[in-house]
Amino acid sequence: MSMQVIFSHGKESGPWGTKIMALAEVAKDLGCQVDSVDYRTDLDVEQRVSRLKNVLQQQSGQPIYLVGSSMGGYVATVAAGSTDCAGLFLMAPAFYLGGYADIDELPLKCPVDIVHGWQDDIVPVANSWRFALGYRANLHVLNDDHRLVDTLPQTTELFKQSLTRVITNLSG
Template identity: 35%
Template sequence: MKGHCILSHGFESGPDATKVTALAQAAEACGWTHERPDFTGYDAKRDISPLGDVDARLAHLLALAQAAAQKGPVVLAGSSLGAYISGHTSLKVPVKGLYLMAPPISLNDEHPLRAAEVPTAIIHGWHDELIPATDVIEWAKARNDSLLLVNDSHRLSDHVDTTRMQFQHFLERL
């Protein structure tokens, strides 16, 4: 085993979503184990915030990452809100790398995305209707992260294969 990947889906998505399924295939191809936590119960709690229970998502991912880190190297990957919680979790658990798809640079303009200074690759759509590409460019530039911008929207649905191949390449370089 080379390590373990925790693949976090986005808001109003699920653990069997297309992108995290593609990442799981890439992890397997590289000899990494993986898991895809289910955060759908937290997403339904809109009485807490429009994005559901973000704190509960963070606590769930943190517990999984802490347990995985006891066994070996960990990579956190996530899409949208899953990218946000992956970044924040990386500050509390030693991770080997981060792979972020359509990462929100802040939640409600109040809670900025933070992440450990570890190898990080980002894929983002030029035409993301929720998170401006220029915000992601500035965030990635300040950290010297790898960034791939594609002709797509927030869902990156036209670039699932690109996402899988980029993640596989990312794992192979770690």
């Protein structure tokens, strides 16, 4: 079964940054198709949500697994609330920092994994904790900051475990 993995980058990064490149290799190794949406011209978070929803509407019916970093985590989560999503992997998601969606009321029906750094000074780790409690998400807190670059090998391994679980569950 082929899965489409779609990445959403953070506010000031690009579609093929260091983390996305590393995670994309894992997804490809697991037989997934990979895409990364370029939001650099959309500074408004709700414009980014609309762009991702448009991308999702054009998908061909194969299962979709969304990945988001920081603002991209918020974008992926809001989009997952209005689509049939197989899984959600979030890195330091920008929850409770603005945007129109009530993040606590989204009808998420997919498994969620969150990776956050203890030393994040941009998005408090407490925000991911709050979200994880409400959705029973898997929360992994690493000894890192917002960018999660120092713990990229651990984040990559957590992504591989999450994606493998989703693929296995879909395969029956």
